[in-house]
Amino acid sequence: xxxxxxxxxxxxxxxxxxxALKRTIEDRFGFVRLxxxxxxxxxxxSSGHAYFCLKDAGARIxxxxxxxxxxxxxxxxxxxxxxxxTGKITTFPGKSSYQIIVxxxxxxxVGALMALFEERRRxxxxxxxxxxxxxxxxxxxxxxxxxxxxxxxxxxxDILHRIKDRFPRHVLVWPxxxxxxxxxxxxxxxIAGFGALPEYGPLARxxxxxxxxxxxxxxxxxxxxxxIVVRAVAASAIPLISAIGHETDWTLIDHAADLRAPTPTxxxxxxxxxxxxxxxxxxxxxxxxxxxxARLLDRRRGEARALARALPLPEEILALPRQKLDHAGRRFAxxxxxxxxxxxxxxGRAAQRLARQAxxxxxxxxxxxxxxxxxxxxxxxxxxxxxxxxxxxGLGDRLVKTIPRICDHHRLTLGWVAQRLARQxxxxxxxxxxxxxxxxxxxxxxSATISAEWRAQALSGLSERLTNAxxxxxxxxxxxxxxxxxxxxxxxxxxxxxxxxxxxxxxxxIRRLDQLRESLGYKNVLARGFALVRDAENNxxxxxxxxxxxxxxxxxxxxxxxxxxxxxAPAAPRKPAAARPKPSQGSLF
Amino acid sequence: xxxxxxxxxxxxxxxxxxxxxxxxxIVDQLEKGAVGLEESIAIYxxxxxxxxxxxxxxxxxxxxxEKITLGPDGRPTGTxxxxxx
Numbered sequence: 281x282x283x284x285x286x287x288x289x290x291x292x293x294x295x296x297x298x299x300a301l302k303r304t305i306e307d308r309f310g311f312v313r314l315x316x317x318x319x320x321x322x323x324x325x326s327s328g329h330a331y332f333c334l335k336d337a338g339a340r341i342x343x344x345x346x347x348x349x350x351x352x353x354x355x356x357x358x359x360x361x362x363x364x365x366t367g368k369i370t371t372f373p374g375k376s377s378y379q380i381i382v383x384x385x386x387x388x389x390v391g392a393l394m395a396l397f398e399e400r401r402r403x404x405x406x407x408x409x410x411x412x413x414x415x416x417x418x419x420x421x422x423x424x425x426x427x428x429x430x431x432x433x434x435x436x437x438d439i440l441h442r443i444k445d446r447f448p449r450h451v452l453v454w455p456x457x458x459x460x461x462x463x464x465x466x467x468x469x470x471i472a473g474f475g476a477l478p479e480y481g482p483l484a485r486x487x488x489x490x491x492x493x494x495x496x497x498x499x500x501x502x503x504x505x506x507x508i509v510v511r512a513v514a515a516s517a518i519p520l521i522s523a524i525g526h527e528t529d530w531t532l533i534d535h536a537a538d539l540r541a542p543t544p545t546x547x548x549x550x551x552x553x554x555x556x557x558x559x560x561x562x563x564x565x566x567x568x569x570x571x572x573x574a575r576l577l578d579r580r581r582g583e584a585r586a587l588a589r590a591l592p593l594p595e596e597i598l599a600l601p602r603q604k605l606d607h608a609g610r611r612f613a614x615x616x617x618x619x620x621x622x623x624x625x626x627x628g629r630a631a632q633r634l635a636r637q638a639x640x641x642x643x644x645x646x647x648x649x650x651x652x653x654x655x656x657x658x659x660x661x662x663x664x665x666x667x668x669x670x671x672x673x674g675l676g677d678r679l680v681k682t683i684p685r686i687c688d689h690h691r692l693t694l695g696w697v698a699q700r701l702a703r704q705x706x707x708x709x710x711x712x713x714x715x716x717x718x719x720x721x722x723x724x725x726x727s728a729t730i731s732a733e734w735r736a737q738a739l740s741g742l743s744e745r746l747t748n749a750x751x752x753x754x755x756x757x758x759x760x761x762x763x764x765x766x767x768x769x770x771x772x773x774x775x776x777x778x779x780x781x782x783x784x785x786x787x788x789x790i791r792r793l794d795q796l797r798e799s800l801g802y803k804n805v806l807a808r809g810f811a812l813v814r815d816a817e818n819n820x821x822x823x824x825x826x827x828x829x830x831x832x833x834x835x836x837x838x839x840x841x842x843x844x845x846x847x848x849a850p851a852a853p854r855k856p857a858a859a860r861p862k863p864s865q866g867s868l869f
Numbered sequence: 870x871x872x873x874x875x876x877x878x879x880x881x882x883x884x885x886x887x888x889x890x891x892x893x894x895i896v897d898q899l900e901k902g903a904v905g906l907e908e909s910i911a912i913y914x915x916x917x918x919x920x921x922x923x924x925x926x927x928x929x930x931x932x933x934x935e936k937i938t939l940g941p942d943g944r945p946t947g948t949x950x951x952x953x954x
C-alpha cells in the first residue's frame with residue numbers, strides 16, 4: 281500500500297527532481313552516437329542554431345545544433361536524411377523534456393550517400409566547377425605524365441603497361457591512399473603538388489595528370505567525391521584525366537576533370553598516342569613531301585623549256601619599234617615648223633595689246649568718260665524739276681475734287697441719324713404702346729364671347745348623349761331579361777323530361793331484375809318436382825351425411841311443407857347433431 | 870616567305886602535334902602546286918626541318934618510371950625508381 285511509503289519518503293521539490301534527473305542523464309549520456317532520420321527540419325533558426333528531430337520507427341528525440349557547430353558541419357542536416365549524430369543528451373527542466381545536442385553528423389547508409397552526392401554535385405555545378413568552358417585540351421604528345429594513385433596494385437601496373445605499349449614516356453607516380461580518412465586530402469595535395477613543380481629541372485612538372493583508382497563500392501570511392509578533391513581538380517593548371525572505378529562509376533571529380541576515362545587503362549590511352557602509328561604517319565608525309573617537290577620541279581623545268589622555245593629572235597623584236605622611230609622623226613620636223621609660225625602670230629597680237637595699254641591712251645579715254653558724265657548730270661537736273669511741279673499740281677486737283685464728296689457723305693449720315701432719333705422719342709413709344717393695348721383689349725373681348733358659346737354648345741351636346749345612353753341601356757336590360765326568362769322555361773321543360781325518362785328506365789330495370797330473380801329462385805326448381813329439406817331450425821340441408829337418424833326435417837314442395845323424420849328408427853338422443861350442418865352462406869342453391 | 874635557314878630554327882621548339890600539322894599543310898601545298906618556285910623551295914626546306922623534328926621526337930621513346938618521395942611536410946623531396954612488376 282502506498283500510504284506508509286509516502287509517509288517515509290523524503291519530499292522533493294520539482295526543481296530538485298529536475299536537476300537530479302538532469303545530472304543523471306547528462307552523466308550517463310554525455311556522449312552518444314545516435315542513428316535516425318532527420319525530421320521536421322526547417323533550416324537554421326534566425327539565431328543560427330538549428331532545431332529538428334531525429335526519429336526512427338518507434339521514437340523521436342528533439343535535436344539541436346548550436347550555431348558554431350553548424351558552421352563546421354561537413355554534411356548539413358536535410359529533411360529525411362538518415363544520419364548518425366554524435367552528441368550529448370541534456371534535459372530541459374522548464375519543459376519536462378530532453379534533447380540531444382549534436383556535435384557532428386555523418387550520413388548513414390548508401391541512400392544517404394547518394395543524396396549527399398547529388399546535393400554536392402548540384403552545389404559545385406552551380407559554382408561552375410563542371411563547366412565545359414573550363415576544360416583544357418590535353419597535350420598530344422606529353423613528355424612527362426604524372427600519375428596520382430596507389431603505387432601498388434593493378435591500377436598503376438595497367439597504366440604503365442599501356443603507356444609503354446603506345447609510347448614509352450617518363451612517368452612520375454605520386455603515391456596516395458585511394459581510400460580512407462586521409463585519402464581525399466592526400467589526393468588534393470598531390471594534384472596541387474604536381475602543379476607547383478618547376479617547369480624544368482631534375483624534378484619537372486608533368487604535362488598531363490592521371491588520377492586513377494580501381495573499382496569499389498560507393499563508400500570506397502567516396503574520397504573522390506569530397507569537395508577538396510573536386511576543387512583541386514578544377515583548379516589544376518595541368519590538364520587532368522580522371523579514371524575512378526569502373527565505367528559505370530561516376531564520381532564528382534569525373535565532372536571536374538578535363539577528360540573522364542572509363543578505366544585506368546583508358547586513361548593511359550587518352551594520355552599518349554601510338555608511337556608506331558605516328559612514325560608511319562611521318563614517314564608517309566615525308567614521302568609525299570619529297571615526291572611533291574620533285575614533281576613540282578619537273579613541271580617548272582618543263583615550263584621553262586617550253587617558254588625558251590617560244591622566245592622570238594632579237595631582229596624580229598626590234599623591227600617594229602625601228603619603223604615607229606623613223607615615222608616619228610618625220611612627224612617631228614613638220615611639227616617644229618608649224619609651231620614656229622604659231623608663236624610668231626601670237627607675238628604680233630601681244631604687241632598690239634601692249635600699245636593699247638600705254639598711259640597716254642588711257643588718259644584720253646578717261647577725259648571722254650568725264651565729259652559724258654557731266655552731260656548726263658545736267659540733263660537729269662532739268663528732268664527732276666519738271667517732274668516735281670507736275671506732281672504738286674496733281675495733288676491740288678485731287679484735293680479740290682474730294683472735299684465736296686466728303687461733305688455730302690456727312691450730311692447724308694446726319695439726316696439718317698435724325699430719323700432714327702425721332703423714332704426712338706418717348707411720344708412715339710407711348711403711342712405704339714397705346715395701340716398694342718387697344719388691340720389686346722379687343723382680343724380679350726372676342727375670346728370671352730367665343731368661350732361662353734362654346735361651353736353652352738358642349739353642355740347641350742353632353743346632356744343629349746346622356747339621355748340617349750339611358751334609353752339604350754334600359755332597352756338592353758329589357759331584352760336581356762326576356763331572353764333569360766325564355767331560357768329558364770326551356771331548361772325547366774328539359775329537366776322534367778329528363779327526370780321522367782330516368783324514372784321509367786329504372787322502373788324497367790327493376791322489373792327485369794325481378795324476373796331474373798324469379799327464374800333463378802329455388803321455387804321454380806320446386807315447381808319442377810324437387811323438394812328442399814330443412815332441419816329443425818329451418819336451415820336447408822345440402823348433404824345426407826350431415827343428417828342424423830331421427831332428426832326432425834321439413835320437406836318443402838312447391839305446393840307446401842311436410843314434416844318428416846330421418847331414417848327408419850327413431851334415435852332421439854343424437855338429435856342435436858342434426859343442428860350441426862353448416863348454415864347456408866345465403867346461397868339459394 | 871623568304872627561305873632563310875635561320876627561319877626554321879623555331880621548328881625545334883614546336884610541339885609534335887603542331888609540327889605534324891604544319892608538315893601536312895606544306896605537303897598539301899606542294900602537291901597542289903599552287904605556290905611560286907621560290908616559295909616552294911622555302912617551304913620544302915621548312916618541311917624537311919619539320920620532318921626531322923617529328924622523327925627526333927618519335928625516337929626519344931624511353932620508358933622511365935619514378936616515384937616521388939615526400940618529406941614529412943608532404944612536400945616532394947625527390948624521386949626514386951619504381952618497379953611495379
